[in-house]
Amino acid sequence: MPMFVPLLGKVKKPLPLIVGLISAGIISASAATYLILQRSSNQIDLQNYTVPVQAAQNLTVRVSASGTVVPIQTVNISPKTAGRLVQLLVEQGDRVRQGQIIARMDSSDIEAQLAQAQANLAEAQARQAEILAGNRAQEIAQAQAQVNAAQARVDLTSGRVTRNRPLAEEGAISRDRLDEVIADDNSARANLREAQQRLNLLRAGSRPEEIAQTRAAVAAAAAQLKAVQVQLNDTIIRAPFNGVITQKYATEGAFVTPTTSASSTSSATSTSIVAIAEGLEILAKVPEVDIAQIKRGQRVEIQADAYPDRTFQGQVRLVSPEAVVEQNVTSFQVRVSIVTGLDQLRSGMNADLVFLGSKLPNALVVPTVAIATEKGKTGVYVPGDDKKPVFQPVEIGASIEEKTQILTGLEPGMRVFIDFPEKLKPKQDTDN
Numbered sequence: 001m002p003m004f005v006p007l008l009g010k011v012k013k014p015l016p017l018i019v020g021l022i023s024a025g026i027i028s029a030s031a032a033t034y035l036i037l038q039r040s041s042n043q044i045d046l047q048n049y050t051v052p053v054q055a056a057q058n059l060t061v062r063v064s065a066s067g068t069v070v071p072i073q074t075v076n077i078s079p080k081t082a083g084r085l086v087q088l089l090v091e092q093g094d095r096v097r098q099g100q101i102i103a104r105m106d107s108s109d110i111e112a113q114l115a116q117a118q119a120n121l122a123e124a125q126a127r128q129a130e131i132l133a134g135n136r137a138q139e140i141a142q143a144q145a146q147v148n149a150a151q152a153r154v155d156l157t158s159g160r161v162t163r164n165r166p167l168a169e170e171g172a173i174s175r176d177r178l179d180e181v182i183a184d185d186n187s188a189r190a191n192l193r194e195a196q197q198r199l200n201l202l203r204a205g206s207r208p209e210e211i212a213q214t215r216a217a218v219a220a221a222a223a224q225l226k227a228v229q230v231q232l233n234d235t236i237i238r239a240p241f242n243g244v245i246t247q248k249y250a251t252e253g254a255f256v257t258p259t260t261s262a263s264s265t266s267s268a269t270s271t272s273i274v275a276i277a278e279g280l281e282i283l284a285k286v287p288e289v290d291i292a293q294i295k296r297g298q299r300v301e302i303q304a305d306a307y308p309d310r311t312f313q314g315q316v317r318l319v320s321p322e323a324v325v326e327q328n329v330t331s332f333q334v335r336v337s338i339v340t341g342l343d344q345l346r347s348g349m350n351a352d353l354v355f356l357g358s359k360l361p362n363a364l365v366v367p368t369v370a371i372a373t374e375k376g377k378t379g380v381y382v383p384g385d386d387k388k389p390v391f392q393p394v395e396i397g398a399s400i401e402e403k404t405q406i407l408t409g410l411e412p413g414m415r416v417f418i419d420f421p422e423k424l425k426p427k428q429d430t431d432n
Helices: 015-042 108-133 137-170 175-204 208-234 288-293
Strands: 050-052 054-056 059-077 083-088 101-105 236-238 243-248 274-287 299-304 307-326 329-338 350-360 363-367 372-374 377-383 389-393 395-400 403-408 415-417
Touching: 059 243, 059 288, 059 329, 059 395, 108 208, 137 175, 274 288, 274 307, 274 350, 288 329, 288 350, 299 329, 350 395
Parallel strands: none
Antiparallel strands: 050 415, 054 363, 059 274, 059 350, 083 101, 101 236, 243 274, 274 329, 299 307, 299 350, 307 329, 363 403, 372 377, 377 389, 377 415, 395 403
16 A cells, blocks of 8 residues: 655645635625624614604693692590590581580589689678778767767866866875876776777778778689689580591590690590591692692692592692601602592592693603613614614603603604614613
């Protein structure tokens, strides 16, 4: 068998041909791939991935929020002083008028105090009348008679002194006897002065100090009577305003004590008798970013979970001036008056609200999902000449439900991508 010895120096000659063939194959494959992709992009059905820019007429800004139906005013009713409840005149669900009697407390002790206070006042008034009326004529006449008697006594004793003084000087009577006569005269004169003073007082009437004292006594007795009457009136529990009895906490015979009238009615307390609520409204929480669009008097659409197929109407009554922070979320409380649906809505119901804001005439809008961010700029993707997505910067306005207003950058009729074919999906900023 013949032997073949390889020629090592000649084996490299076919290499240029091989390299050329490989290069040609790669180029052909790349060209084929490009043609396939180009043909694929040209065959994109834009109807499946894009929507037209819409020109909406009179677009209304709508701000959504959640809320709860709550009473406009609610209080717990309790007595001003502790005591036993003897009569309860209402039931849960009853409508009451302002001033209507809803309960009575035991008043037996206070009624006894009232009788005593009335007696004290009558006594003080009688004493005052006596002082103001002055002295009777009979008393003055009696005092005058006492003065006359005292004067007669003085005349008698004075005459004795006149007669006995010379006798004592002549020694006809002793000096001691004269002293006795003089002492009787002095005593008679003192009695006369006392009787005259009493007569003068009776003629002058009562002193101003006595009159003032009696007036003060009458005023004090009247004040005490009024205080007891107030206590008695406080045993009658009345409705502070027109409303509905929402809770009933106590029964007849129970011992109840005072409590804060503004305490919450959501939890029963033995110190309250009943809870009364007036009217209904919706308390909503609006996010901080939307609160600038909420104004007093603004129309509101209301939907309650209990009536999913009905939309009630409301109106913004109050926007809280202070924010509420819960779980690091800042919001503002907004109170909404219920215009329609008062007969259907109940306290405690959940509600979804839509605040109807300003109108945007001839506003260009696109689906909010079409908004993208590329290199820090906000925009949308529009089909290029080859139907591939091309980023188009835009200036956006308000977002209404699932649409966003376009202020600049697009024209009506242009199409924007809301979805992309897998092979043509652009790279967007990760913070979008």
